[in-house]
Amino acid sequence: MKVKIGFEIHLQLATERKMYCDCPTNYQDVHPNTNVCPICTGMPGSKPLSPNERVVDAAIEIAFMLGCEVITDQTVYIQRKHYDYPDLPSGYQRTSLPIALGGELQGVRIREVHLEEDPGQYDPVAGTVDYNRSGVPLVEVVTEPDIRSPEEARSFLRTLTRVLEYTGKVRPEAGGAMRADVNISLEGGGRVEVKNINSVRGAYRALKFEILRQREKLKRGEVVVRETRAYLESQMITVSMRGKELEEDYRYIPDPDIFPLILDKARVETVKKQMVEAPHLREQRLVKQYRISPAAAGVIVSERELADLFEAVAKEVDPKLAATWFQTKLKKVLNYMKLRAADIKFTPNQLARLLQMVGRKRVTPEQGELVLRELVKEPAEPEELLRKLGLAPLERAELEAAVAKTLKENPKAVEDYLKGRKEALNFLAGKVMKLTRGRADPRRISKLLRAKLRGKGKRRKISRRKARSRVSRA
Amino acid sequence: MGRETLEKLDAIRRGELSAVENVQRALERIKKQDKRIKAFIELNPNALAEAEAIDRMLKRGERVGKLAGLAIGVKSNLNVTGLRATCASRTLEDYVSTYDAEVVKRVRAEGGIVVGMNNMDEFACGSSGETSAFSPTDNPAAPGHIPGGSSSGGGASIAAGLCDLCLGTDTGGSIRNPASHCGVVGVKPTYGLVPRQGLIDLGMSLDQIGPIAPDVQGAALLLETIAGKTPNECVMLDVERVSYMSRLEGDGAKGMRIGISPKFAELTDPAVMGIIDGAVEKLRELGAEVVEVELPNLERGLPAYYLIVSVEFFSATRKFDGRKYGKRIEEVCGEEVLRRILRGRYISRKEYRGKYYQRALQVRTLIRQELMRALERVDVIVGPTVPKLPHKIGEKISVSAMYAYDYLTVPANLAGICGGVIKAGDVSGIPVGLQIQGKVLGELDVLKVMRALEAAA
Numbered sequence: 001m002k003v004k005i006g007f008e009i010h011l012q013l014a015t016e017r018k019m020y021c022d023c024p025t026n027y028q029d030v031h032p033n034t035n036v037c038p039i040c041t042g043m044p045g046s047k048p049l050s051p052n053e054r055v056v057d058a059a060i061e062i063a064f065m066l067g068c069e070v071i072t073d074q075t076v077y078i079q080r081k082h083y084d085y086p087d088l089p090s091g092y093q094r095t096s097l098p099i100a101l102g103g104e105l106q107g108v109r110i111r112e113v114h115l116e117e118d119p120g121q122y123d124p125v126a127g128t129v130d131y132n133r134s135g136v137p138l139v140e141v142v143t144e145p146d147i148r149s150p151e152e153a154r155s156f157l158r159t160l161t162r163v164l165e166y167t168g169k170v171r172p173e174a175g176g177a178m179r180a181d182v183n184i185s186l187e188g189g190g191r192v193e194v195k196n197i198n199s200v201r202g203a204y205r206a207l208k209f210e211i212l213r214q215r216e217k218l219k220r221g222e223v224v225v226r227e228t229r230a231y232l233e234s235q236m237i238t239v240s241m242r243g244k245e246l247e248e249d250y251r252y253i254p255d256p257d258i259f260p261l262i263l264d265k266a267r268v269e270t271v272k273k274q275m276v277e278a279p280h281l282r283e284q285r286l287v288k289q290y291r292i293s294p295a296a297a298g299v300i301v302s303e304r305e306l307a308d309l310f311e312a313v314a315k316e317v318d319p320k321l322a323a324t325w326f327q328t329k330l331k332k333v334l335n336y337m338k339l340r341a342a343d344i345k346f347t348p349n350q351l352a353r354l355l356q357m358v359g360r361k362r363v364t365p366e367q368g369e370l371v372l373r374e375l376v377k378e379p380a381e382p383e384e385l386l387r388k389l390g391l392a393p394l395e396r397a398e399l400e401a402a403v404a405k406t407l408k409e410n411p412k413a414v415e416d417y418l419k420g421r422k423e424a425l426n427f428l429a430g431k432v433m434k435l436t437r438g439r440a441d442p443r444r445i446s447k448l449l450r451a452k453l454r455g456k457g458k459r460r461k462i463s464r465r466k467a468r469s470r471v472s473r474a
Numbered sequence: 475m476g477r478e479t480l481e482k483l484d485a486i487r488r489g490e491l492s493a494v495e496n497v498q499r500a501l502e503r504i505k506k507q508d509k510r511i512k513a514f515i516e517l518n519p520n521a522l523a524e525a526e527a528i529d530r531m532l533k534r535g536e537r538v539g540k541l542a543g544l545a546i547g548v549k550s551n552l553n554v555t556g557l558r559a560t561c562a563s564r565t566l567e568d569y570v571s572t573y574d575a576e577v578v579k580r581v582r583a584e585g586g587i588v589v590g591m592n593n594m595d596e597f598a599c600g601s602s603g604e605t606s607a608f609s610p611t612d613n614p615a616a617p618g619h620i621p622g623g624s625s626s627g628g629g630a631s632i633a634a635g636l637c638d639l640c641l642g643t644d645t646g647g648s649i650r651n652p653a654s655h656c657g658v659v660g661v662k663p664t665y666g667l668v669p670r671q672g673l674i675d676l677g678m679s680l681d682q683i684g685p686i687a688p689d690v691q692g693a694a695l696l697l698e699t700i701a702g703k704t705p706n707e708c709v710m711l712d713v714e715r716v717s718y719m720s721r722l723e724g725d726g727a728k729g730m731r732i733g734i735s736p737k738f739a740e741l742t743d744p745a746v747m748g749i750i751d752g753a754v755e756k757l758r759e760l761g762a763e764v765v766e767v768e769l770p771n772l773e774r775g776l777p778a779y780y781l782i783v784s785v786e787f788f789s790a791t792r793k794f795d796g797r798k799y800g801k802r803i804e805e806v807c808g809e810e811v812l813r814r815i816l817r818g819r820y821i822s823r824k825e826y827r828g829k830y831y832q833r834a835l836q837v838r839t840l841i842r843q844e845l846m847r848a849l850e851r852v853d854v855i856v857g858p859t860v861p862k863l864p865h866k867i868g869e870k871i872s873v874s875a876m877y878a879y880d881y882l883t884v885p886a887n888l889a890g891i892c893g894g895v896i897k898a899g900d901v902s903g904i905p906v907g908l909q910i911q912g913k914v915l916g917e918l919d920v921l922k923v924m925r926a927l928e929a930a931a
Contacts (some may be wrong), residue, residue: 038573042793044566045553045575045672050708080789091792129797251822253789253831256678258708 001215002187005153005207006145010138010179011164012118012171013058018135019117020048020094020258027121027132040135042089047257051078055115055137056099056261058169060268061275062139063100063113065163070100070268075260078115081250086129087122094255095140099263106159109144116140139170145183150207153182157200166279166304182206186214189224194238196230206231209238282307290319296327306330306341312348317355325355329369333376346379354382364441367391391439402435403448407456418457425449476928479544479638479692486543489532493525493543493587500545500589500637512609513630515550516558517590524587539584541699546581547631547640550591551598552683553672554578557588561674562606563596564806565794575672576707577641577683577700584699589637592627598643598676599787599810600624601651601879602865607808610867615657616904619864622652622879624676628686629656639696640686645676646779647859647883649684653895654859654907659693659924660686664915665890666711668697669704675790677783680887690896690925694718697917711915718921726926728761730919733852735769741881742861749906750858753898753927757856760926767848767855771840772885778837779884780877781821785831788818813873842889849891849913854923858882859895859909886911894920896927 018025021039038046063070076099080092096115103110120134141160147153161178164170180203185191194210197203214224228247229238242248254260277285279301286297286307300323301307313322330351334341354375358368363386374385406428407414417424425446432445485491501521508514518524528543548554551561553571560566578588595605603611603626613621614634621630625642629652632640642649644662653660661684668683675681685696698718703710734754739747758764791811796802804812821830848855860879865871886893891914898908908927912920 043553043572044559044561044569044793044799045551045571045674047671047707047709049706082789082792084792084795086797089793089798091795092789249824251789251819251824253785253822256709256786 001218003148003211004145004183004185005147005149006183007141007143007147007153007157007203008181008183009141009143009157009160010116011141011161013055013137013139014169014171015052015054015058015137017052017054019052019055019115019137020135022049023135025136027130027136030132032128032130032132035132036134040089041131042091042134048094048255051115051258051261052137056263057267057271058137058167059099059113059115059139060263060271061167061169062141062164063103064272064275065167065278066100066103066105066110066113066141066160068100068103068110068113070263071098072263072265072268075262077254077260078258079252080255081252083248083250085119085122087119087134089120089131089134093117093119094258096261099261105163106156108146108156111142111144113142114140145185150204150211153207154200154204157203161200162302163279167276168304184210184214186211186218186224188218189214190226192224192226193228194231195228195241196233198233202231202233205236206238209236213238276304279304279307286310290314290323292320292323293327296323299327299331303341305344309341309344309348309351313352313355316349316352318359321359322352322355325358325368325372329365329372333369333373337376339376344376346375350375350379350382357382357386361441361444363391364443366442367439390437399432399436399440399444399448402432402440403445403452406431406435407449407452414453414456417453425453475931476689476691476925478689479687479695482638483540483542483544486528487532487538491543493528493532493585494522496543496638497521497525497545497587497589503634504590504636507614507634508636511612511614511630511634511636512593512606513611513627513634513636514547514590515560515562515593515608515627518554518557518588520556521545521587521589524582528585528587539586540695541581541639542585544586544639545589545637546586546696547590547592547628547637548578548588549625549628549640549642550594551643551674551676552578552641553674554588554591557591559591559674560608561597562594562608563803563808563811564607565597565801565803566674566799567607567801569799573672575683576669576704578672580700581641581696586639586696586699592625592631592640592642594627595624595648596808596811597674597787597791598624598645598648599814601647601876602626603630603652604867605808605810612867613656613864616655616864618866619904620655620867622655622860622864624648625652625660625686629653629658629660632656632658632686632688635688638688639692641683641696641700642686643673643676643681643683644883644887645680645682645783646880646887649686650859650883650893650895650907650909651879653686654897654909655864655905657897657900657905657907658686658688659690659894659896659928660684660907661693661697661894661917661920662886662892663697663701663917664711664892664912665887666709667701667713667716667892667915667917669700669702669707669710671704671707675786677786677887678790679786680779680783682887690921690928691719691722693894693924694722694921697921701917713915716917718918721918722921722925723929724922726760726929727757727923730762730854730923731852732757732762732764732923733767733848733855734764734857735767735772735848735855737769737772738857738882741773742858743863745901746858746861746863746906749899749901750856750908753908754856756927756930757923760930762923765852767851769844769848769855769885771837771844773881774837775841775885775888776877776881778834778841779880779888780817781830781834782838782888784814784818785822786818787814788822791815810873838888841885845885845889845891845911849911849916853912853919854916855911856923857909857911859907863901863904863906882909890914892917892920894924896924898927 098112118136120131602620611626628640633656687693794803895907
């Protein structure tokens with residue numbers, strides 16, 4: 001059975017001020033009802049200010065990120081969407097007509113992008129409303145029903161979140177800021193809208209449940225009716241909210257208190273010029289420009305700050321080496337420490353110098369990783385960190401002495417090796433490592449050991465021949 | 475004639491009359507007469523203290539504002555910190571404002587003293603003053619008759635001399651209508667000239683705040699004080715400040731082109747029209763050139779207006795859901811308010827989109843174009859304000875008869891142009907006001923014509 005899934009996704013825009021007043025938007029950090037004014041609490045007589053310009057610019061940037069065409073030089077009305085709920089101080093929500101149309105992301109067509117405002121937060125148990133969130137700007141992204149499975153949906157939402165977070169214009173999902181409504185229909189059934197989805201995981205689960213429910217109904221010859229359902233996070237199921245005949249009528253009217261938006265071409269072009277590169281485009285560029293693998297590039301662009309850091313470092317060192325380090329070691333260290341690239345405190349220069357040392361084999365990759373961990377924890381010059389970790393590079397003489405000592409103290413292993421038991425080399429190398437307290441490159445140790453052992457074998461053969469000749473002469 | 479306001483201001487500045495005395499007298503008059511008139515809902519307990527502050531400034535020789543010491547009445551749909559903005563409705567009877575409307579801030583900054591909150595038609599829905607949830611207001615100029623509405627308290631206050639100036643609001647005639655019935659001066663400014671921040675909505679795309687005054691100079695002074703844009707509001711014209719006072723007199727009406735329309739006589743009671751014709755004749759005598767203009771669709775404005783205002787009012791009242799202010803509007807309001815809410819709810823339904831509201835907006839465009847075209851040929855259009863004389867308080871009239879009071883005033887709101895009203899005469903003792911409609915931002919022309927008539931009276 002063919003499945004069709006489409007999304008309406010709301011994300012909070014990360015502006016400092018609300019959409020129609022000057023109140024701050026950090027609603028999670030402050031006491032209830034402190035980031036409020038007559039406008040965002042809808043006091044009688046209050047009128048909205050002009051829409052926050054930064055909000056509009058952010059939405060334009062997001063629309064471009066999603067490959068949309070921004071509607072320029074036309075009036076875009078901001079409408080009142082009326083409904084009755086305690087969190088809505090004026091009894092309507094302001095929502096713009098589309099500011100952009102017709103994009104595409106990961107094979108999913110984007111129908112439109114428009115602006116909305118967040119309502120307050122209602123606590124039905126306590127019966128209280130906190131208006132700190134009221135008027136925080138939202139961008140709504142509407143897709144076509146191009147998604148075919150919950151897995152595809154999950155992957156799409158992840159990509160979308162990544163792309164939008166990349167702009168730095170939306171609040172990261174960590175704050176629970178993503179809210180989505182999903183439309184889902186199976187071949188032969190009506191379209192069902194599921195509301196109240198608050199995370200990527202929630203979307204996946206709701207879809208899993210809905211497909212199961214609708215498929216079973218259709219199998220039994222029942223009808224899947226067109227309706228609106230709510231997802232219950234705690235039980236991972238959806239329940240019916242209202243049927244088609246009870247569809248809410250929002251009685252949209254253009255808000256008479258706000259001039260319609262007109263996005264003039266010059267402004268839109270300015271935003272386009274100043275905006276950050278979309279991650280999928282950047283990925284392609286990095287592959288081409290630095291001749292690195294698509295896999296590495298994919299990891300590097302996963303966070304904007306990571307990609308910025310890479311490009312800064314790649315100026316100083318071999319980009320391929322840098323790419324490998326970003327893909328494997330840096331990402332690993334960050335994941336282990338549960339950090340985001342945005343949290344990195346060290347300078348690109350410090351990382352570049354570390355990689356230069358690795359490139360010139362002054363330190364081993366293993367040591368380098370130890371230094372990198374320190375660098376993430378407590379940034380300092382890599383040389384200093386090497387000293388601190390007791391990893392100052394070994395002098396050749398010191399290494400040779402350690403090798404000589406090891407060979408002398410382990411005649412049995414030497415014997416074994418010379419008899420052809422190659423694993424004895426690992427044993428010897430381990431001993432050298434121990435003697436040098438891990439400061440020497442294992443590859444260098446093995447190389448030196450093999451050379452010395454080869455020498456011993458030769459000498460032995462020669463001495464045997466000599467012995468033989470002595471016997472024959474006798 | 476017509477120097478009352480300026481003479482009082484001079485007396486206060488010269489110390490012949492203290493601000494305290496002025497406010498005290500206003501409060502005494504209100505105390506004595508308002509039991510009968512019902513022009514005020516609530517008085518400002520700090521009014522005298524505010525007047526004392528003005529007197530102290532004057533005594534110290536400090537500069538005072540241009541309204542220093544005047545007693546101002548404020549319509550009850552405007553927010554004044556600490557006073558109740560009831561909109562003369564049970565819905566908001568306990569709502570105490572937490573902030574000053576922008577116009578109130580400006581009045582106070584110029585030394586005006588808010589003496590109290592004026593009575594009005596409930597949520598400004600009415601043309602008679604009778605829909606107030608508290609009490610109808612009497613017409614001091616024609617006792618026993620309605621004062622007009624919805625700024626009924628403002629019109630009555632000025633007519634009875636209860637205070638010096640009033641702030642009214644006009645959505646479809648709510649300043650001009652009571653000004654006409656009470657025989658006082660009222661101005662509805664160009665839409666977007668005066669900030670609405672703090673005005674409790676009736677129809678957002680139509681509402682304007684304006685002055686009600688005993689004389690033209692008083693109206694001009696108050697309008698100067700409140701006009702001009704603020705960054706705290708979106709839908710405003712790009713006008714910094716206006717000044718009329720120095721340019722009011724000049725040549726009077728001489729050389730001005732004044733438009734009249736045969737449409738007015740069609741819609742108006744002959745007795746009222748007789749007074750209006752007399753005023754037009756006087757303007758001609760004063761040197762104005764009278765020109766006939768075409769307003770063929772004028773009467774179509776009224777039904778369009780009631781559709782638009784109902785949809786916007788329905789939207790505006792959604793916040794009165796009983797959660798924040800204790801009472802859900804539909805449960806406590808009077809029948810005219812309910813009628814408009816239900817009408818707005820009905821015609822804004824999805825299935826009627828395009829049928830009513832959209833059509834009404836098309837008519838609005840038509841009216842606007844018609845008035846703009848006429849105003850290209852003339853400086854102002856003069857005519858009657860209200861087609862009929864006011865009825866007696868309590869007299870039952872039909873809804874359509876009540877709405878018919880607004881035929882001649884709603885076009886200016888639909889078009890967004892300005893309009894002023896000044897007394898032209900009376901019919902058996904009941905005042906009749908002449909309406910002067912001006913261009914967008916044509917307030918000065920309107921005021922000049924009014925001042926010329928006033929000076930010649």
